[in-house]
Structure formats: structure tokens, C-alpha cells
Amino acid sequence: MGFLMDGLDAEAYDRTYTDGQLIKRIAGYFKPKLGVVVVVSILVVLKTLMDTAFPLLVSNGIDTLVSNKALQTAIWLAALLLVSGILSWVFNMLRQWLTAIAVGDVVLQLRKDAFNAVMDRDMSFFDEFSSGKIVSRVTSDTDKFATVVTLTVNLLSQFLLFILIAIILFFRSWQLALIAFTILPAIMLVALGFRYLARTATQRSQRSMGRVNSNVQEAVSGIIVAKNFRQEQNMYNDFKEINTQAFHVDVRSGILYNGVFPVLVAIANLGSTLVIYFGGHNVLNHSITAGDWFLFVQGIASLWFPVTSIASFWSQFQLGLSASERVFALLDAEPRVHQTGNEMVPALKGEIEFQDMFFSYDDRQTVLPDFNLKIQAGETVAFVGHTGAGKSSIAKLVARFYEYQGGKLLIDKSDIRSFDLHDYRRRLGIVPQVPFLFSGTVAENIRYARPGASDAEVLQIARQIGDGDWIEALPEGLETQVGEEGKALSMGQRQLVALARVLLQDPAILILDEATASVDPLTESQIQEGLDILLEDRTAILIAHRLSTIKQADRIIVLNRGRIVEEGNHEHLMRQGGHYAHLYNTYFRHQSPDYKPGEGFVEVHASVLDEIDQATTPQPEEVR
Numbered sequence: 249m250g251f252l253m254d255g256l257d258a259e260a261y262d263r264t265y266t267d268g269q270l271i272k273r274i275a276g277y278f279k280p281k282l283g284v285v286v287v288v289s290i291l292v293v294l295k296t297l298m299d300t301a302f303p304l305l306v307s308n309g310i311d312t313l314v315s316n317k318a319l320q321t322a323i324w325l326a327a328l329l330l331v332s333g334i335l336s337w338v339f340n341m342l343r344q345w346l347t348a349i350a351v352g353d354v355v356l357q358l359r360k361d362a363f364n365a366v367m368d369r370d371m372s373f374f375d376e377f378s379s380g381k382i383v384s385r386v387t388s389d390t391d392k393f394a395t396v397v398t399l400t401v402n403l404l405s406q407f408l409l410f411i412l413i414a415i416i417l418f419f420r421s422w423q424l425a426l427i428a429f430t431i432l433p434a435i436m437l438v439a440l441g442f443r444y445l446a447r448t449a450t451q452r453s454q455r456s457m458g459r460v461n462s463n464v465q466e467a468v469s470g471i472i473v474a475k476n477f478r479q480e481q482n483m484y485n486d487f488k489e490i491n492t493q494a495f496h497v498d499v500r501s502g503i504l505y506n507g508v509f510p511v512l513v514a515i516a517n518l519g520s521t522l523v524i525y526f527g528g529h530n531v532l533n534h535s536i537t538a539g540d541w542f543l544f545v546q547g548i549a550s551l552w553f554p555v556t557s558i559a560s561f562w563s564q565f566q567l568g569l570s571a572s573e574r575v576f577a578l579l580d581a582e583p584r585v586h587q588t589g590n591e592m593v594p595a596l597k598g599e600i601e602f603q604d605m606f607f608s609y610d611d612r613q614t615v616l617p618d619f620n621l622k623i624q625a626g627e628t629v630a631f632v633g634h635t636g637a638g639k640s641s642i643a644k645l646v647a648r649f650y651e652y653q654g655g656k657l658l659i660d661k662s663d664i665r666s667f668d669l670h671d672y673r674r675r676l677g678i679v680p681q682v683p684f685l686f687s688g689t690v691a692e693n694i695r696y697a698r699p700g701a702s703d704a705e706v707l708q709i710a711r712q713i714g715d716g717d718w719i720e721a722l723p724e725g726l727e728t729q730v731g732e733e734g735k736a737l738s739m740g741q742r743q744l745v746a747l748a749r750v751l752l753q754d755p756a757i758l759i760l761d762e763a764t765a766s767v768d769p770l771t772e773s774q775i776q777e778g779l780d781i782l783l784e785d786r787t788a789i790l791i792a793h794r795l796s797t798i799k800q801a802d803r804i805i806v807l808n809r810g811r812i813v814e815e816g817n818h819e820h821l822m823r824q825g826g827h828y829a830h831l832y833n834t835y836f837r838h839q840s841p842d843y844k845p846g847e848g849f850v851e852v853h854a855s856v857l858d859e860i861d862q863a864t865t866p867q868p869e870e871v872r
């Protein structure tokens with residue numbers, strides 16, 4: 249398919265299931281609805297019987313009328329046709345109604361399972377897969393799953409009709425039935441060949457739609473940046489390319505789907521021609537009756553109808569089948585973080601120890617080659633270092649968001665892998681660099697840490713930070729709506745809410761990825777006060793960007809390319825004239841209260857400067 253199909257390959261966590269496996273899995277979802285499934289099956293049989301009755305009644309009616317030309321027979325025939333027509337309609341309606349209810353319930357369950365699966369995935373999963381694609385798996389793919397089930401019920405009903413009519417035709421005249429069936433191999437060949445082509449076309453079509461979705465989602469999320477850099481046209485160009493690809497994929501699928509139907513109808517018509525010709529002959533030489541001939545002409549149309557109509561809704565069927573495949577692949581995705589036990593973590597002192605840790609996100613780059621560090625319970629440790637040194641990665645490992653490949657991580661001397669993760673994370677407070685708030689009020693967001701907390705507790709916690717002045721500044725105090733992702737609050741206010749939230753949680757270990765965004769001096773001092781309270785009596789890992797926070801730490805760890813190059817407190821490290829002194833000159837000097845441009849540099853040893861120069865020169869990628 250060439251460049252047109254670029255980017256439409258399967259995701260790393262996609263699996264290929266056989267149709268049999270998929271149908272078995274779908275059937276599994278219907279197990280709790282066995283009662284409804286049985287009733288629907290009975291209704292399908294009843295409706296099919298009523299549909300079969302029509303050609304049978306007319307055929308027998310013709311023969312009866314030929315031998316006994318009574319008006320009463322015609323009236324009876326019409327009445328029976330009417331009754332069978334009405335019953336067929338009633339059975340069909342009930343079947344559709346019950347199927348819709350059962351399928352609706354199953355989709356509800358499937359969507360819950362898909363959502364839970366997404367919630368359970370490790371952070372590496374979200375790094376690898378765009379939110380747009382994940383969203384479409386939980387929403388539209390589960391909907392398409394419903395389509396496949398409804399179509400399967402229709403298909404079953406049509407095949408039942410096929411079998412019943414075939415049996416009747418063979419009973420009436422096996423010779424004519426054999427003639428009618430000569431076209432079966434050709435029809436099967438085309439239908440089966442099409443089935444494989446349709447599967448590929450449908451998967452491509454879904455993937456291209458997934459690309460369109462994630463592109464739109466990313467464009468909307470990053471609109472501020474795009475506008476700021478006047479990149480609207482480039483974004484439009486990217487979208488145009490992806491959208492055009494989706495168009496080409498759809499056109500190809502359309503040609504395939506619409507091309508096969510006329511071929512099947514032509515073959516079926518050939519069968520009808522044969523039946524009309526040989527049937528006519530048989531009537532003339534009295535080997536079958538006129539009624540039988542009618543039955544064949546009428547029956548043959550119904551006979552091939554299921555096979556040809558499969559082709560017409562095969563596209564939807566395939567769409568549903570590959571959507572189910574994508575949903576099941578999401579449910580079955582292997583976790584990357586492996587726990588060896590599920591010990592409960594009732595309380596923690598907060599001692600953290602990295603032993604010979606080796607960590608990389610992927611096989612392209614090593615982040616921590618051989619990391620050793622012991623953080624005492626209650627200690628506040630600030631990590632500093634150039635961007636990409638591995639500071640956040642260390643915090644993410646303590647939060648057990650990612651799997652490490654070598655060494656050990658001990659919490660209170662127990663292997664982190666032995667913990668029940670949900671329980672462990674309850675002892676962990678995380679303040680991310682960009683605090684995320686959920687739509688709702690400020691109070692609801694603070695209460696997120698402990699849903700059972702009373703209004704008074706929330707208020708008391710909020711007042712601990714900056715004497716509660718920040719709450720007074722909010723238009724409706726704690727009842728102020730924060731807007732989507734907290735966008736109705738200033739960045740400083742969002743940070744204060746995030747601090748209050750962790751304060752309410754009262755964790756044993758605090759991880760603070762300090763915001764780089766500058767806030768006004770008043771908010772800064774409020775945040776600092778909040779931090780003072782937060783850091784008391786708990787272990788804290790600070791990914792520090794503010795000089796004031798760094799100075800608060802008991803120990804500063806200077807990282808360079810995943811290795812500890814210096815450690816100590818601010819004064820000690822400043823005197824050393826090493827990496828920290830260099831970082832101070834570069835990042836922190838201007839935050840000093842007595843900062844004057846061009847002044848206040850501390851001396852850095854020439855050997856350290858050389859080392860830094862070498863480190864910043866691009867090196868071949870380091871991979872273990």
C-alpha cells in the first residue's frame with residue numbers, strides 16, 4: 249500500500265485474535281444473559297419458520313388451486329399468509345427489542361472493563377499511547393462491539409433460513425436442488441476471499457480514524473502553544489495529511505465493499521436462471537408441479553439472500569470484530585510493573601534505599617546506570633541537576649510508576665515489589681510540577697486525597713497554608729469552581745490547592761516535583777509556608793527548582809547523567825566549587841535575595857568545568 253498506509257501498523261500492545269477466539273470471548277460476555285439469549289434464539293427460530301412458511305404456503309396453495317379451483321382455498325391461503333406475516337413481524341420485533349437490551353447491558357459492562365483496564369495500566373502505557381487512541385477504544389470501539397453482536401444475531405437468523413429452505417428444496421426435487429447449488433462453490437469462494445480482504449481494510453480504516461482522533465485531540469490540547477508560535481497552518485497541514493490518508497483508506501474500503509456485492513448478486517442470478525430454465529422443463533415433463541417450481545424460484549432468492557447480504561454488512565461486521573479485538577487487546581495488555589507480592593502497608597517510617605539500581609524507559613537510553621542511595625526516614629532530600637539528569641525518574645520509581653530492570657528499591661527495608669501497590673501509594677503524597685485539578689470546587693479537589701474528610705477538616709487544612717489568606721482571595725472561597733483541569737485558577741492558586749490536598753492526605757513519603765513557573769512573591773511565600781508544614785515529620789524527595797526549597801533540604805543530591813556526583817547541604821556544596829556551584833551560577837544565583845546582574849558567582853574548579861563540557865558534548869548512546 250506504500251506511503252499512503254504509513255503509520256497504520258498495529259500498536260505494540262495490539263494482539264491478533266482469530267475470529268473463533270473473538271467470538272468465544274464475545275460469547276463469554278453474554279453468559280450472564282443466558283436467559284435472554286435463549287429467548288432471542290427461540291424468537292429467531294420462530295421468525296425463520298414464519299418466513300419459510302410463506303413460499304411453502306404459496307407453493308402448496310398453487311397446487312391445491314390447480315386441482316381444486318375453489319375460492320375458499322384462495323381465501324384460506326390469503327388468511328394464512330396474513331397470519332404468518334403478522335407473526336413473523338411480532339417475533340422479529342420482540343427479538344430486536346430483547347437483543348437491544350442485552351447488547352446494551354453487555355456494552356455497559358465492556359466499557360466499565362475497558363475503563364478499569366485503562367486505570368490499571370502503568371504510566372509507561374500512557375507515555376507510549378496517545379490519549380486520543382485510548383479514548384476511542386473505550387468509547388467508539390465498545391459501540392462497534394454492539395454492532396457486531398446485533399449483526400451476528402441477524403446473520404444467524406438468515407443462515408437458519410438458508411438451511412431450512414435448502415432442506416425443503418432437496419425434499420421437493422433433489423435434482424433441481426443440485427442444479428441450484430452448482431453456484432455455491434463460486435459464491436463461497438468470493439465471500440470467503442472477501443472476508444480476508446475486508447478484515448485488513450477495516451483494521452486500516454479504524455487505525456486511520458484513531459490517527460485523526462489523536463491528531464485533533466493533540467491540536468486542541470496544544471492550541472495555546474500553537475497560537476503562540478503561529479503554528480496553526482503547520483498543524484492544519486499535519487491534520488490534512490492524516491485526514492487525506494483516512495480518506496484514501498475509506499475509498500479503498502468502499503471500492504472493496506461495494507465491488508463484491510454486485511459480483512455475488514450476478515452469481516446468484518445465474519443460479520436463479522438455471523432453476524427457472526430446468527424447473528420449467530421439469531414442469532412441462534410433469535416431474536415437478538407448478539407449485540414446486542414456484543417454491544424453487546421463490547426459495548432460491550431467499551436461499552442466496554443470506555450469503556449476498558453478508559457481503560453488504562460484512563464491512564460493519566468486520567468493523568465490529570476488529571473493534572472488539574482492539575478492546576480485548578486493551579483489556580489483555582501485559583502490565584510492565586510486576587509485583588511479586590501484595591503485602592498491605594499499614595504505616596511507613598519512610599526509609600528509602602536504592603541498591604545498584606539500573607533503569608531505562610526503553611532500550612534506547614539508560615537513565616540510571618548503577619544508582620545507590622539511602623534516604624533516612626524523615627529526611628528531606630533535594631535532587632538537583634541539569635535537565636534530563638534523572639531527577640524525576642528517581643521520583644517515578646519511588647512512586648512505582650515504572651519498572652526498573654536491575655537492582656533493588658527498598659522501602660523501610662522491604663522490597664517495593666512485595667507491596668500491594670494501591671495500599672503503598674496511599675502512604676505516598678505526590679505534588680506534580682503542573683498540578684492537575686478536576687472540574688469541581690476547590691474544596692472537592694482538596695478532599696480528593698481523603699473523600700471522607702469533613703468540611704471543617706478541609707477548611708482547617710486550607711487555613712494552615714498562608715493563614716488561609718489565599719482562600720479569601722478566591723471569589724467564592726473553597727466553593728469556587730476550578731474549571732476544566734483547574735484552568736479557572738492561577739498557577740499559584742493551583743499549586744496551593746495541590747499542597748492542601750497532600751497535607752490532608754498526610755503521607756509518610758512526599759514527592760514534590762517543584763513547579764518551574766514563577767509565581768508572585770506573596771504566593772511564593774504562601775507556598776513556602778505550606779511546604780514547611782508538609783516537610784515536617786515525613787520523608788521528602790524534592791525535585792527542586794527554587795533556591796529557597798533547596799536550602800530547606802537536609803541533604804542536596806547533585807545528579808549528572810543518572811549518577812550522584814556530589815551531596816551535602818547548600819553551604820558545604822557551595823564551598824566545594826564543584827557541580828553544585830556550577831548549577832548555582834547557572835540556575836539559582838538569580839533567585840538569591842541579593843542578586844545583582846553579573847555578580848554573585850561562586851568559584852568552580854577548572855576540572856569540573858572540563859568534566860561538564862565533556863558531558864554536554866554529544867556521546868554515543870549508552871545502552872546496557
Ligand SMILES: Nc1ncnc2c1ncn2[C@@H]1O[C@H](COP(=O)(O)OP(=O)(O)OP(=O)(O)O)[C@@H](O)[C@H]1O
Pocket residue numbers: 375609610613615633634635636637638639640641642
Ligand atoms: N516517559 C519517558 N519515556 C522515555 N524516556 C524518558 C521518559 N521520561 C524521561 N525520559 C528520559 O529520561 C531521562 C531522564 O529524564 P528525567 O525526567 O528523569 O530528568 P530530570 O532530571 O527530571 O529532568 P527535568 O529537570 O528536565 O525534569 C531524559 O533523557 C529523558 O529524555
